[in-house]
Amino acid sequence: MRKTIDNIMEIIIFVCGMLSVVFVVLIFAFLFKESFTFLKDFGIVRFIIGHFWYPTSEPPSFGIFSLIMGSVLVTTGACLIAVPIGVMTALFISEIAPKGVKDVLKSLVELMAAIPSVVIGFVGMVTIVPIVKNIFNLPTGLTAFSGAMMLAFMAIPTIVTISEDAISSVPWQYKEGALALGATKWQTIRRIVLKAAMPGIIAAIMLGIGRVIGETMAVMMITGNAAHIPHSIFEPVRTMTATIAAEMGETVREGMHYKSLFAIGFVLFVITFMVNFLADLFLGKNKNL
Amino acid sequence: MVNKIKVKQLSCYYNKKCVLKSLSINIVQNEILSVIGPANSGKTTFLRTLNRMNDLNIAYYRDGVVYLDDNNIFDMNMEKLRRRVGMLFAMPIPLPMSIYENIVYAPKLFGLIKTKSEQNDIVEQTLKDASLWDEVKDRLNFSAMKMSGGQQQRLCIARILAVNPEVILFDEPCSGLDPISTAKVEEAMIELKRKYTIVLVTNNVKQASRVSDKTAFFLMGRLIEIDKTGELFVSPKKKETEDYITGRFG
Amino acid sequence: MIKLNPKLSQKLSYTLLCITVGLAIVPILMIVFVIVKNGLSAISWEFLTSMPKNGMREGGILPAILGTFSIVLCSIIVTLPIGVCAAIYLNEYAKNNLLTRIIKLAIVNLAGVPSVVYGLFGLGIFVMFFRLGVSIIAGALTLSIMELPVIITTVRGALSSVPHSFREASLSLGVSRWQTIRHIVLPNAIPGILTGTILSIARISGETAPILFTAAAFYVPHLPHSIFDQVMSLPYHLYIISTQIPNMPKNLIYGTALVLLMMVLTMSCVAIIARIYFRKRRKW
Numbered sequence: 161m162r163k164t165i166d167n168i169m170e171i172i173i174f175v176c177g178m179l180s181v182v183f184v185v186l187i188f189a190f191l192f193k194e195s196f197t198f199l200k201d202f203g204i205v206r207f208i209i210g211h212f213w214y215p216t217s218e219p220p221s222f223g224i225f226s227l228i229m230g231s232v233l234v235t236t237g238a239c240l241i242a243v244p245i246g247v248m249t250a251l252f253i254s255e256i257a258p259k260g261v262k263d264v265l266k267s268l269v270e271l272m273a274a275i276p277s278v279v280i281g282f283v284g285m286v287t288i289v290p291i292v293k294n295i296f297n298l299p300t301g302l303t304a305f306s307g308a309m310m311l312a313f314m315a316i317p318t319i320v321t322i323s324e325d326a327i328s329s330v331p332w333q334y335k336e337g338a339l340a341l342g343a344t345k346w347q348t349i350r351r352i353v354l355k356a357a358m359p360g361i362i363a364a365i366m367l368g369i370g371r372v373i374g375e376t377m378a379v380m381m382i383t384g385n386a387a388h389i390p391h392s393i394f395e396p397v398r399t400m401t402a403t404i405a406a407e408m409g410e411t412v413r414e415g416m417h418y419k420s421l422f423a424i425g426f427v428l429f430v431i432t433f434m435v436n437f438l439a440d441l442f443l444g445k446n447k448n449l
Numbered sequence: 450m451v452n453k454i455k456v457k458q459l460s461c462y463y464n465k466k467c468v469l470k471s472l473s474i475n476i477v478q479n480e481i482l483s484v485i486g487p488a489n490s491g492k493t494t495f496l497r498t499l500n501r502m503n504d505l506n507i508a509y510y511r512d513g514v515v516y517l518d519d520n521n522i523f524d525m526n527m528e529k530l531r532r533r534v535g536m537l538f539a540m541p542i543p544l545p546m547s548i549y550e551n552i553v554y555a556p557k558l559f560g561l562i563k564t565k566s567e568q569n570d571i572v573e574q575t576l577k578d579a580s581l582w583d584e585v586k587d588r589l590n591f592s593a594m595k596m597s598g599g600q601q602q603r604l605c606i607a608r609i610l611a612v613n614p615e616v617i618l619f620d621e622p623c624s625g626l627d628p629i630s631t632a633k634v635e636e637a638m639i640e641l642k643r644k645y646t647i648v649l650v651t652n653n654v655k656q657a658s659r660v661s662d663k664t665a666f667f668l669m670g671r672l673i674e675i676d677k678t679g680e681l682f683v684s685p686k687k688k689e690t691e692d693y694i695t696g697r698f699g
Numbered sequence: 700m701i702k703l704n705p706k707l708s709q710k711l712s713y714t715l716l717c718i719t720v721g722l723a724i725v726p727i728l729m730i731v732f733v734i735v736k737n738g739l740s741a742i743s744w745e746f747l748t749s750m751p752k753n754g755m756r757e758g759g760i761l762p763a764i765l766g767t768f769s770i771v772l773c774s775i776i777v778t779l780p781i782g783v784c785a786a787i788y789l790n791e792y793a794k795n796n797l798l799t800r801i802i803k804l805a806i807v808n809l810a811g812v813p814s815v816v817y818g819l820f821g822l823g824i825f826v827m828f829f830r831l832g833v834s835i836i837a838g839a840l841t842l843s844i845m846e847l848p849v850i851i852t853t854v855r856g857a858l859s860s861v862p863h864s865f866r867e868a869s870l871s872l873g874v875s876r877w878q879t880i881r882h883i884v885l886p887n888a889i890p891g892i893l894t895g896t897i898l899s900i901a902r903i904s905g906e907t908a909p910i911l912f913t914a915a916a917f918y919v920p921h922l923p924h925s926i927f928d929q930v931m932s933l934p935y936h937l938y939i940i941s942t943q944i945p946n947m948p949k950n951l952i953y954g955t956a957l958v959l960l961m962m963v964l965t966m967s968c969v970a971i972i973a974r975i976y977f978r979k980r981r982k983w
Contacts, residue, residue, distance in 0.1 A: 162560075166877040170792070176781050177788030180851065181805040183844050187812065187820050194823060248719040256716060265720070267971050272727045274898070274967040276905020278934045279960050282941045282952070283730045313726050320723070346709035367811070374813025376908040377934075381942055401815045401908070408822070408912050425819040429812060436811035440804060502871060507794055532873030542868040545887060555872040558882065605868070612872055 188429065195423035198222075198416065207423060213387040213398075215407065215417045222420045224427070226389045230304070230397035231373055233390055234383060237308025238315055238372045243365055245312070246319030250364075253320070254327040255349050266324075273317035281381030284310040289382060296394055302384030304397040310378050315368035322367055322443075326360020327353060359445040366439035370432050376401040400424050453478040453616060453646040454499065459513035461494050461503070468494050470670045471513065476616075481638065481647040483657035483678065486667035487693065492650045495667070496618050499648065500534040501527055517616070532559070535609035539621040541601035543593035548585055551593045551604055552576070555612045571611055579607040580637045599630025603637055610641075617641065619649040623656065635660050654694050658682050666690045731964075734956050741954025755918060755940060756947060760955055762922055766835075766930030767962075769923055770914055771904050773839030774846065779896060781843075782850030789851070790858040791866075791880055810848035814908040817845045821913040836926040838914020842903050849899050857891025858884060890977035894970045901966035905959060907934040933959045 199207060202222055210223015253265050288309055293301030330353050338348040354361075384396025385406065404421050411418040454476040461469040469491040476482050484492045497503045498511060501522065515522045522530050544551050552572045556562045562571055572589065576582040581603040585596070593604055602622055609617055619638070623631040638647060638660055651657050657664050658678055665675040666689070674681065674690045685691045745759055752758035793799040821841030831837040861884050869879040907915075915935040923930045937955045940947050 162875075162878075166875050169877045169881075173784045173788045173792065176784030177793065177802060179781060179785060180809055180847060181802055183847070184805040184808055186824075187816070190820055190823055191816070194819075245719050245723050248716050249723045252716045252720045256713065263975075265724070268724055268727060270898075270971060271964060271967050272723075274901050274905070274963050275727070275730065276907070276934050276959060276963060278907050278937045278941075279734070279905065279956050280730070282937060282956050283733055285941065287729075287733060316723050344705045344709045346712050347705055350712075370811045374811070374815070376813065376815040377938060381938070401813055404815050404819065405908055405911055408819075413827070422819055422823070425816045429816050432811045432813055432816075433808050436808050437804070439811075440807045500871065502867065505867075505870070528873045528875050530873075531871055536871040538864070538867065538871075540864070542864045544865060544868060544883060554869075554882070555874055558874055558878055609872065 188433075191422055191426040191429055195419060195426045198419035198423050202416075202420070207420075208427075211389060213403070215420060220416060222416075222423075224400065224403075224424060226387050227398055227400045227403050227424070228427075229389050230383070230387075231399040231401070233304045233393060233397055234307045234311060234379060234399055235369060235372045237304060237393055238311035239365070239369060241309065241312035242315040242319055242368060242372075246316045246364070246368065247323050247361055249316070250320045250323035250327055250361075251349060251354075254324050255345075255353060269317050269320050272313075273321075277314065277375060277377040278381070280310050280314060281378035284378060284382040292394075298394055300384060300396060302382060302396050303394050304383055304390055305393045307379050307383035307397070307399075308393070310382055311372045311375055314375060314378065315372050318371050319364045319368040322364035323357070323361045326357040326364065329360070330356040359442045363439040363442035366435050366442065370435040370439070373435070374401060374428065374432055376405050380405055400428055404428075451478040452476065453518065454648075455516040457514045457516070459495075459498065459515060460511065461491070461498060462510045462512075463494075463506075464508045465510075468670050469498075472672050474665060474672060474675060476646060476648060477663070478646050479642055479644075480662040481642055481649055481660055483661035483664045484648065484650045484667060485652075485654055485657050485664060485693070488652075489669070490667040491670040492667050493620055496536070496620050496648060496650045499616070499618055500531050500536050502531075502536060532612050533614055534616045534618060535612065535614035536618040537602070537605055537609060537620065537622050539624050541598055541605050541625070543596070543601045543604055545594055546592070547590045548593050548596070548604060549589040551608050552611045555608070559612065561612070575607040575610040576604075578610050578637075578640065579603045580633060580640065581607060597630070599626050599633055602626065602630070602634055606634075606637055606641075614645065616646045616648065619647065619651075621651055622649070624652065631656070654696075666693060668693070731960065734953060734960055737950065738953030738955075738957030741950040742957060746951075746954055747958070750920070751918070755936075755944060756951070760933070760936060760958065762919055763931040763933045763936040763955070764958070765922055766915075766919075767904055767933040769835050769926070769930065770838045770842065770910060770932060771900055773835055773926060774842040774903060775896065775900055777840060777843040778846050778850050778899075782847055783854050783892065785847070786851045786854035786858055787880060787884075790855050791876070791884065806848045806851055809844070810852075812845075814845065814906060815911070817841055817909040818911050818913060820844070821909060826913055832927065833912070833914060833916070833929050834927045835914055835923060835930055838910040838930075838932075839926075841909045841913045842906060845906070845909055846899050846903050849902070850895065853895030853898070854888070854892050857888040857895060860891060861887045890973070890981075894974040894977070897966055897970035897973070901963045901970070904966070905934050905963050907932075907938055910935065933962070 207222055207224060209225050210221060211225050212221040212223045213226060214221045253262055257265060284306060288306045289301035292303060292306045334352050334356055335348050338352045379399050380402035383399065385398045385402055386396040387398045390397045404424055408421055411421065452475045456472055456474045459469060459472045460467060484495065486492050494503065499515065503509045504527065517533065544554060549572055552575055553562065553568045556571060562568050573582060576585065581600060584600060593601065596604065623634055626634065641647060649661060661678045663675060664678045664681045666673045668689055674685060674687045682694060685694065747759060748761050749759035750761060789802065821837060825831045825837035825840050826833055865883050866879055869883045910932055914930060915932045916929040917939060919929060919931050937959055940955060941952050
């Protein structure tokens with residue numbers, strides 16, 4: 161009797177362990193299936209490099225190049241802001257801050273990660289957007305730049321937490337060795353700690369990028385949603401995620417437009433899969449330190 | 450003289466590195482066998498093989514047979530084997546619950562005891578056998594984590610006794626204890642010999658000479674010598690044994 | 700370039716670090732400040748407990764609060780047992796082999812899939828294929844899959860913080876593996892599992908994109924009756940009133956944002972404080 165319970169539980173546990181794999185495969189297969197006919201009919205090359213996203217005109221045009229550029233621009237902008245701030249904050253938390261400050265900062269970062277993206281989007285709309293509009297004297301403040309600023313804020317918690325892990329897992333012997341040779345604490349941090357933790361920090365940055373590319377609500381609320389290829393960071397742009405979120409409600413089920421949004425989802429899935437896979441490789445490297 | 454455990458040609462490997470080389474040894478019922486030897490001599494591996502604790506380690510691989518009352522332990526159900534062959538670890542590991550719950554934990558799961566009075570009986574009996582009853586009888590519901598090291602180790606002995614084993618394995622049970630606690634644990638061990646067969650792995654040569662009936666000396670994964678404790682310490686037959694017990698190495 | 704003296708350069712760098720930490724932390728305080736300052740006036744008992752009126756420009760947000768509550772509750776009921784079991788498998792049973800590596804990779808990638816892609820998946824599988832329609836249950840299941848990797852990771856952390864020696868002690872008595880997990884490992888991991896769960900609940904309460912096409916409705920004039928109903932949800936409601944409705948009174952938007960923010964932050968704070976508390980009085 162007891163033996164049977166044991167066996168049943170172990171089977172359930174094994175099945176649950178496998179579920180994650182099942183879900184990943186299912187998501188991939190499903191997105192692939194939904195977008196396959198569309199990609200075949202419209203042509204994958206035309207889809208990726210086509211400049212015009214006019215899904216509802218006659219004949220429709222489903223080129224997502226401008227959307228990709230929108231995502232790339234916003235993501236790059238966000239990373240330029242978030243990476244230095246994030247990595248330096250992580251350094252501060254794990255190497256310099258005294259115990260009490262450290263705990264408070266870590267909790268704050270955790271709280272930061274919990275703020276819903278709609279709230280960030282909304283706050284961006286009422287603060288950053290008018291400021292950007294006035295300072296740079298633009299026709300609208302809904303630009304890639306405003307989006308990048310708010311998204312940077314969302315990437316920071318990810319970057320901080322994971323780099324902080326990497327930095328604190330640098331063996332203390334490394335640091336003692338350098339300090340014993342008479343290096344200042346800062347020299348030790350810069351030359352030894354940063355170098356040893358680099359793979360982990362790169363992984364943290366990649367995961368931050370992954371988070372920004374996939375971000376939807378805040379982007380949709382602040383970047384202006386104009387589907388054209390941007391020439392500067394002060395123009396409205398539209399990202400892939402925002403396109404899916406904004407247009408899915410208006411499509412005809414199983415129509416071309418509907419399928420094309422799944423195809424965008426498929427592209428996004430592939431991109432984030434690769435980003436996460438790479439990040440995981442770097443994290444693995446960090447463990448072999 | 451009944452041989453409780455018979456080890457035949459036992460070899461053990463970690464990651465293909467051989468740590469025990471074709472070991473054959475007999476362990477007599479109701480005796481204490483001490484296993485002594487320097488670090489990395491395979492003592493602990495030997496002990497952990499006897500109740501198959503090493504089977505949890507995936508790097509571990511073994512060859513040969515061990516009989517417990519003429520049954521090969523590697524064919525036995527692992528849980529049943531461990532109930533018959535209990536083990537005490539180097540550091541005391543009380544489970545994070547009260548003294549009382551520590552003792553009734555396993556018997557309750559096995560369905561050995563059902564009523565409250567049976568539970569009380571087993572707690573009292575095992576604590577007495579482990580020479581701990583007088584010290585803790587008034588605070589059975591206190592957390593076991595708050596006891597002293599020596600008390601914890603004796604509680605662990607009581608916990609093993611509660612599942613009614615036949616053999617008890619001691620893995621350097623006093624390495625973390627002060628001399629007084631050590632004396633108490635040793636006292637308990639000698640008492641236990643009447644009912645159980647005991648294998649004691651120890652770094653402490655004096656401890657081996659104090660408590661055991663027989664002593665085996667291991668070196669680099671080989672059994673060098675096994676003899677009555679008196680004989681081995683007074684007139685060792687091998688040079689390595691003599692060097693070790695006189696403290697010339699190890 | 701002038702070579703700075705090491706002491707001076709350390710001082711300069713520390714100052715710079717402090718400034719960047721400020722840059723990271725000040726925005727969160729700003730966000731909270733802006734929302735609290737402008738939203739507090741909208742909060743009243745009536746705002747929290749009545750239906751929206753006049754095209755949502757008046758009245759309260761009760762259906763949105765209840766909607767979010769029911770979606771999150773359903774989803775955590777589904778995710779938690781699965782996540783705990785999966786974590787037990789990885790932490791207690793899995794051997795160091797290819798299968799385990801694949802599972803870990805799957806979890807990492809599941810955690811990285813964009814939320815809007817989960818929305819697409821939920822739309823295709825739960826809403827269309829299983830014909831659940833746009834409903835609480837479809838949204839909850841979508842969120843469940845999205846939350847699974849987070850739950851697995853936190854539960855694994857909680858399990859591995861239980862010392863290995865406890866497992867050995869229990870196994871050495873002849874107690875089986877599952878019984879050891881059930882009676883020794885899980886009870887001692889409960890605090891960690893609990894705090895992790897509260898944190899995840901906080902996080903999914905604010906998710907919008909996954910429920911956009913699977914559960915959320917623009918406006919529903921009544922409270923949900925069953926798990927197959929469409930519902931309003933707090934984050935989606937905030938999105939709608941802040942972007943889609945012209946002449947929306949500003950203080951109602953801030954009020955809604957405040958309710959959402961406070962819900963999420965309170966839960967997170969509770970989890971963080973509980974974690975500190977449990978760590979302090981841990982028995983080992």
